[in-house]
Amino acid sequence: MDPSLALKAVILGIVEGLTEFLPISSTGHLIIVGGLIGFNDAKGKVFELVIQTGAMLAVCWEYRVRFCGVLRGMASELPAQRFVLNLTVAFVPAALIGLALGGLIKSHLFHAVPVAIALIVGGFVILWAEGRAATPRIDNVDDMTWRDALKVGLAQAAALFPGVSRAGATIIGGMLFGLSRKAATEFSFFLAVPTLVAAGAYDLYKNRALLSADDVSLFGIGIVTAFISAFVCIRWLIRYVASHDFKPFAWYRIGFGLFVLVSAWTGWIAW
Numbered sequence: 001m002d003p004s005l006a007l008k009a010v011i012l013g014i015v016e017g018l019t020e021f022l023p024i025s026s027t028g029h030l031i032i033v034g035g036l037i038g039f040n041d042a043k044g045k046v047f048e049l050v051i052q053t054g055a056m057l058a059v060c061w062e063y064r065v066r067f068c069g070v071l072r073g074m075a076s077e078l079p080a081q082r083f084v085l086n087l088t089v090a091f092v093p094a095a096l097i098g099l100a101l102g103g104l105i106k107s108h109l110f111h112a113v114p115v116a117i118a119l120i121v122g123g124f125v126i127l128w129a130e131g132r133a134a135t136p137r138i139d140n141v142d143d144m145t146w147r148d149a150l151k152v153g154l155a156q157a158a159a160l161f162p163g164v165s166r167a168g169a170t171i172i173g174g175m176l177f178g179l180s181r182k183a184a185t186e187f188s189f190f191l192a193v194p195t196l197v198a199a200g201a202y203d204l205y206k207n208r209a210l211l212s213a214d215d216v217s218l219f220g221i222g223i224v225t226a227f228i229s230a231f232v233c234i235r236w237l238i239r240y241v242a243s244h245d246f247k248p249f250a251w252y253r254i255g256f257g258l259f260v261l262v263s264a265w266t267g268w269i270a271w
Contacts, residue, residue, distance in 0.1 A: 005039075005218060006218070006221055008037050008038075008039045009047070009051075009218050009219075009221040009222040009225070010221060010222075010225050011033065011037060012030060012033060012034060012037075012039065012047065012048065012051065012222060013051055013054065013221065013222040013223070013224070013225025013226040013229065014225055014226075014229045015029050015030055015033050016030060016048070016051050016052060016054070016055055016222070016226040016229070016230070017054065017055055017058070017225065017226040017227065017228065017229025017230035017231075017232070017233060018229050018230070018232075018233050020052065020055040020166075020167065020192070020196075020226075020230055020233070021055070021059075021167050021188065021189060021192070021230065021233055021234055021237055022165075022167055022168075022233065022237065022249060023122075023126060023165050023167050023168030023171055023172065023246055023249050023250075023253075024119070024165055024167075024168065024249055024252060024253055024256075025115070025118070025119060025122070025159075025162070025163050025164060025165035025166075025168065025253075026052070026055075026165070026166070026167075027048070027115075027159075027162045027163070027165075027166075028115040028116075028118065028119055028162050028163035028164075028165070030048040031048075031110055031111070031112065031115050031162060032112050032115060032260060032271070034048060035112060035271055036269070042207065042210055043207075043210050043211070043215070045106070045110070045203075046203055046204060046207045046210060046211070047218070047219065047222060049199055049200050049203040049204070050200045050203070050204055050219055050222070050223070051219065051222035051223050051225075051226045052196040052199065052200050052226070053196060053197065053200050053223055053226075054222065054223035054224060054225065054226030054227035054228075054230060055192070055196060055226050055227070055230035056192055056193050056196040056197055056200075057223075057227050058226075058227050058228075058230035058231040058234055059189050059190070059192055059193055059230075059234065060193060061227075061231065062189075062231065062234050062235070063189065063190070070083050070084065079142055082142070082144075082146075083141070083142070083190075085146055085149075086141075086144050086145075086146055086148070086149035086187075087149070087190060087191060087193075087194060088194075089146045089149045089150050089153060090149040090150065090152050090153035090156065090187075090191050091153060091191065091194045091195060091198070092153060093150070093153040093154050093156065093157040094153065094156045094157040094159070094160060094195060095195075095198060097157045097160060098157075098160055098199070101160065102160070105160055105161065105162070109161060109162055110162055111271070112260055112264060112271030113260070113261065113264055113271065114161075114162065114163065115162050115163035115257075115260070116163065116256075116257040116258075116260035116261045116264070117163070117257065117261070118161055118162065118163025118164050118257075119163045119253040119254070119256055119257035119260075120253065120254050120257035120258065120261075122163065122164055122165060122168055122250075122253055123249075123250040123251065123252075123253035123254035123257065124250070124254070125172065126168065126172055126246050126247070126249065126250035126253070127247060127250045127251075129172045129175060129176055130245045130246055130247050130250070132176075134175075134176075134178075136175070136178060136179060136180035136181075136183070137178040138178050138179045138180060138183055139180045139182070139183055140183055141183050141186050141187050141190065143183075144179070144183070144187065148174075148177060148178070148179070149187075151173065151174075151177040152170050152173055152174045152177065152179075152184075152187060152191070153191075154173075155169045155170055155172075155173025155174070155176075155177075156169050156170045156173070156191065156195070157169075158173075163257075166188075166192070166195065167188050167192075168246075168249075170184070170187065170188040170191055171184045171185050171188045171246070172184075172246070174187060174188070181241050181245070181246075182241055182242065185237065185238075185241045189234065
């Protein structure tokens, strides 16, 4: 394998893992970083989606006891059945809208400037949401109803627009719909599993003609790197949400988005 290509896989794997579960848009960062390092062709876009599997596996490992308990209890335990139902209900909106509009979105919006605008707008939405003094009515994911899950799922669908952030949409949406910060963050982790698996598998199948056996090692590097960096990020975020809000991420989004817009407008960086 070309060492420079392997390095690009490592860089994008780290970016994916560190941004997937933070409200700053992993897709947006991958588009921008991929453009900077010259790995944004058709195969690069497939790579960006497939390495999300590494981030998903990090969630599965961190919550392996929870997931194993759900699998054991699906046939007879009501909490496990409710958990699966909620994930299914929350997954459906983004899946349906993605199938209907995914190609159109990728062809017109997977560019640095639309991403930057979404980052800025999303930053102000986070500041607004954090400024609301609402008392959560749901402190634990197990207390969610299917209606709560549907609302979060509809919020996740907004993240089909690159730069919005899947984590940001589900966490902030969950908080606006009555979930505590901790419950919204955990449900965002859990919802990532079916969402990332489906998106990666669908895109891999749809673009299989672009790939060859030589790409296995490249994708493997990206997935492993994404797993490691995502695992570190998940552990950190669990501790962070216990005593902090998301305002710093909002300001980061706004600052980074403005940087991209200004650099594109001045021609300093050829996005």
